[in-house]
Amino acid sequence: MIYRERHCPQEALKCRVPAPYGYRNPFPWPASRDRAWFANVPHRELTVEKAVQNWIRSDGDRFIFPGGGTTFPNGAQAYIEDIGKLINLKDGSLRTALDTGCGVASWGAYLLSRDIVTMSIAPRDTHEAQVQFALERGVPAFIGILATKRLPFPSRAFDISHCSRCLIPWAQYDGIFLNEVDRVLRPGGYWILSGPPINWKKYWKGWQRKKKDLQEEQTKIENVAKSLCWNKLIEKDDIAIWQKPKNHFHCKPTQHRSFCTAVAQNHPDKAWYTDMETCLTPLPQVSSKQETAGGLLDNWPKRFKSIPPRIYQATIQGITPETYSENSDMWNKRISYYKTLNNQLGTGRYRNLLDMNAYLGGFAAALIQDPVWVMNVVPVQAKVNTLGVIYERGFIGIYHDWCEAMSTYPRTYDLIHADSLFSLYSNRCELEDIMLEMDRILRPEGCVIIRDDVDILVKVKSIVNGLEWDSIIVDHEDGPLVREKLLFAVKKYWTAPAASDKTD
Structure with a gap:
């Protein structure tokens, strides 16, 4: 198999994928x-x-x-x-x-x-x-x-x-x-x-x-x-x-x-183009046969709030219980701000959400009361591998390299969120290729929220204009003096022509 x-193709495809005629x-x-x-x-x-x-x-x-x-x-x-x-x-x-x-x-x-x-x-x-x-x-x-x-x-x-x-x-x-x-x-x-x-x-x-x-x-x-x-x-x-x-x-x-x-x-968490093996992946060591390797998880829904074992056992460099709690509070504040700028978020208009640089899954956690699910992506280029934490919180996600296409069909997501993603990839591949992939997997009239340094966002905005999305750059939730800004964009509705309208 x-x-x-x-x-992946040898060269990135510089084209857009239309929705089928009659798409709703x-x-x-x-x-x-x-x-x-x-x-x-x-x-x-x-x-x-x-x-x-x-x-x-x-x-x-x-x-x-x-x-x-x-x-x-x-x-x-x-x-x-x-x-x-x-x-x-x-x-x-x-x-x-x-x-x-x-x-x-x-x-x-x-x-x-x-x-x-x-x-x-x-x-x-x-x-x-x-x-x-x-x-x-x-x-x-x-x-x-x-x-x-x-x-x-x-x-x-x-x-x-x-x-x-x-x-x-x-x-x-x-x-x-x-x-x-x-x-x-x-x-x-x-x-x-x-x-x-x-x-x-x-x-x-x-x-x-x-x-x-x-x-x-x-x-x-x-x-x-x-x-x-x-x-x-x-x-x-x-x-x-x-x-x-x-x-x-x-x-x-x-x-x-x-x-x-x-x-x-x-490493047991290494899983991007990594060959499968027949050797048994050892579990973290324990001191008794009653102990759960890697730490015991709380039952849902308490699980998404409590400190994940990978963090309280200090297995992820630089992330402490304090930074985890601060991150959770920050995302609750950010989602509240997002909802003031996009009144359809949280109403049921969006169902399939993608977080392109999920870190600790704070974006998904802050939306837990909404009728949505989030695909949390931890880029293989991220400084720390945090996908295990996301799963310990009770969410799902994958590893991915955004210089390549995602393993999904066109028109998968209603809303795409990208936090500092373009800064991460600014010297790794063309920003245009990432935007084209976002266009491919975003549904017509779907929403994109991009937050990044203002200089990066200006470059991204020019590509968004080329895609003919409706877009606007707005201030950070902490005010206009913060260099990080937000870009809100909506993909326009367009489809392939009817079969009778097609020409050679």
């Missing part, structure tokens, strides 16, 4: 969970291919999402209730989830009502535009695949990892893909598997597989899980759940799964 991984603003959340305009994602392939599995159906000028999936045709809600009978989904101990091979992300969409936020990933493959459908629904998602490179997440990020017939060969290649799940799974976290080979005794005929092959496949998965020191919690009907240990106090390396050595290029 290496051919489905990130491959998406339905507001929560209505968007269940419907989308056909004109916005004009692909009918899945309505035919997955018709009997209730993924998606076409209804006139819109798509309807019944909430089904390949292994839960009765709906994600019923499937999640079955999971909830096996592990506690209600007490706030589980907040962040990863759905590999997500389809149209119905699992993640329905988990949101339980205050569990899911990073849904799938490749761009024969299931045309599955991730684009997820984003159109207002559900967190991006294009990703388990192939040769680590997923762009820090270690110990997710409380749950889930695979519902995601077609990933978990037992092959010395279990390298489960090994990667172990890296990003939090101590005590769960791996949930449904679909082949689980419950093979009942489904082997329907899967058109031999009993012996399915039994052997499950045995191999069980063996990989044991080599990771996971405990099989339960297998009931169509669902199997394993649990990662809270620490590696009693975890013994095996012949096929030794601990990774502590070298710079193999």
Whole structure:
């Protein structure tokens, strides 16, 4: 599957991507969970291919999402209730989830009502535009695949990892893909598997597989899980759940799964074009078998306010509990100011938000009461790697290099926020290329908020004018004497012409 991984063009493309003819603003959340305009994602392939599995159906000028999936045709809600009978989904101990091979992300969409936020990933493959459908629904998602490179997440990020017939060969290649799940799974976290080979005794005929092959496949998965020191919690009907240990106090390396050595290029949080390995990522050391490696997290919603373990354990240089608290207070003040300048922020007009230089996730935290989700990006060029802190707060995000295109479709976000981003990249690549990428992933009539030094903003404003966005530079929230200014911009509505209007 290496051919489905990130491959960037040799030269940046100096062009804009028009919205399809007839594009309309998406339905507001929560209505968007269940419907989308056909004109916005004009692909009918899945309505035919997955018709009997209730993924998606076409209804006139819109798509309807019944909430089904390949292994839960009765709906994600019923499937999640079955999971909830096996592990506690209600007490706030589980907040962040990863759905590999997500389809149209119905699992993640329905988990949101339980205050569990899911990073849904799938490749761009024969299931045309599955991730684009997820984003159109207002559900967190991006294009990703388990192939040769680590997923762009820090270690110990997710409380749950889930695979519902995601077609990933978990037992092959010395279990390298489960090994990667172990890296990003939090101590005590769960791996949930449904679909082949689980419950093979009942489904082997329907899967058109031999009993012996399915039994052997499950045995191999069980063996990989044991080599990771996971405990099989339960297998009931169509669902199997394993649990990662809270620490590696009693975890013994095996012949096929030794601990990774502590070298710079193999740091557990390094995950940008970093090769996956089959060695076991060691958890932070503990003094007893009852202790949770890396520190115990508070339950949600207390989690987003409390001091993250990576900070109170002083594992991130230069960030103390005091600076963290000051940062949180600062962002509450900034968001209040933003809302005085953009009266649509917080009203439900915006759903999918992107913070291009998220630092500690203060922007997302200050918006916690609004009906939005935020993709927090920590640039690989940032002075400190803070993405682990963002996950410990109960938010989601990725690593990215903004000199390259983001792994997402056009028209992903309603609002894009960039704090000191252009200063960070001013000598690394063309600011125009970053602005073109922002234009690509911003929806028509979407908003951009850029804060930076005034000299940088003047340069950015000239590019914004070239994109024909409506824009204005305003003073800092602390007044006109501060060199840092804010640029507010709105992308104009424009689409490709109708098919009959197109010419050679």
